[in-house]
Amino acid sequence: MNLETRLRSVFAASAAVKLRAVDTLALPLAQASERLVGRLRLGHQVLACGNGGSAGDAQHLASELVNRFEQTRQALPAIALTTDSSVLTAIANDDCYERVFARQVEALGRPGDCLVAISTSGNSASVLQAVSAAQARGMWVLALTGRDGGKLAALLRPDDLELRVPDHNTARIQEVHLLLIHGLCLGIDAAFVQSPVAAAPGDSAAKIQSDWQALAGLVAGRRPLVFTNGVFDILHRGHVRYLEEARAEGVCLVVGVNSDASARRLGKGPDRPINPQADRMAVLAGLAAVDFVTVFDQDTPLRLIESLAPDVLVKGGDWPVARMVGADLVQARGGRVLSIPFRHERSTTALLQRIREVQS
Numbered sequence: 001m002n003l004e005t006r007l008r009s010v011f012a013a014s015a016a017v018k019l020r021a022v023d024t025l026a027l028p029l030a031q032a033s034e035r036l037v038g039r040l041r042l043g044h045q046v047l048a049c050g051n052g053g054s055a056g057d058a059q060h061l062a063s064e065l066v067n068r069f070e071q072t073r074q075a076l077p078a079i080a081l082t083t084d085s086s087v088l089t090a091i092a093n094d095d096c097y098e099r100v101f102a103r104q105v106e107a108l109g110r111p112g113d114c115l116v117a118i119s120t121s122g123n124s125a126s127v128l129q130a131v132s133a134a135q136a137r138g139m140w141v142l143a144l145t146g147r148d149g150g151k152l153a154a155l156l157r158p159d160d161l162e163l164r165v166p167d168h169n170t171a172r173i174q175e176v177h178l179l180l181i182h183g184l185c186l187g188i189d190a191a192f193v194q195s196p197v198a199a200a201p202g203d204s205a206a207k208i209q210s211d212w213q214a215l216a217g218l219v220a221g222r223r224p225l226v227f228t229n230g231v232f233d234i235l236h237r238g239h240v241r242y243l244e245e246a247r248a249e250g251v252c253l254v255v256g257v258n259s260d261a262s263a264r265r266l267g268k269g270p271d272r273p274i275n276p277q278a279d280r281m282a283v284l285a286g287l288a289a290v291d292f293v294t295v296f297d298q299d300t301p302l303r304l305i306e307s308l309a310p311d312v313l314v315k316g317g318d319w320p321v322a323r324m325v326g327a328d329l330v331q332a333r334g335g336r337v338l339s340i341p342f343r344h345e346r347s348t349t350a351l352l353q354r355i356r357e358v359q360s
């Protein structure tokens, strides 16, 4: 067989693997892309690793997240663990090659971040150690593999994802890996072009949106949209947990805060709220679970709920669904209404009582 004939059969084989992969991988690829979007929106980052050709793939992915793929959108945080020769040689030289990625995961990974682990065999020890290090740090793993998934597939936990190319040839598997990387980026581009994250991590002030109309524009397309409201005078552990649970009900959480005048009309006491509305909003905006904070001056958040049209309405503590303002409105649009009990029973009133007792 001359070279041209052999190349023709390589082209055919590559196309055939891709067509086979469509059946098994299109759906999990879409799910992986959506999961990445969700985590990136929360300020998490992507770390990527692999050896040889897969090191190139890790860099390819990182460059498309940090810079862009096909569309202009905000920069996204991703690091290829394959590029810093000083770091790589020091770890390989002083410790062992198998630790080159794991050590970097230990240094850079944070809970909720994603490790993209690329290995055609699923058996590269350096990638396996990186996966274990990521799992130990509360990260989740997106594995790009081939063949039978190797030892890597066996290491994965229920929360991890694997995209396994149905072939045994290293080069063919790598060719599909690149297609998968571009597929991930397609979904990521689309999501962030449609609705950019207003606040960069650490820039919590951008989460505070007092203009309801502007807020409605910012959350358009970020559905299911979750809404909750309250005074949040002195934030306690029960609040933090319930806001995290509320955020998990959708892709964006807006918290409506009673203005100082509105809070005073609730009649909790002449000195309440203790903290002015600007302070209460700033503290809420500092929570990772909260995407936006806004304020309402009315007795109830009904008009705000009408303006935002959330898909999920949540109240914390012991509010029965029947008593929740706006419940019928949300349900009439096919939305859900939830009462999330405080898992840590704390009350601002009781807390203030204790502080006063200590003082007197």
Ligand SMILES: O=C(CO)[C@@H](O)[C@H](O)[C@H](O)[C@H](O)COP(=O)(O)O
Pocket: 051, 052, 053, 054, 118, 119, 120, 121, 122, 123, 124, 127, 170, 171, 174
């Ligand atoms: O690019 C190629 C082959 O096409 C090679 O460099 C290949 O990536 C290397 O042999 C890797 O070490 C293979 O590792 P893995 O995919 O089994 O984890």
Ligand SMILES: [Zn+2]
Pocket: 053, 171, 174
């Ligand atoms: Zn190669």
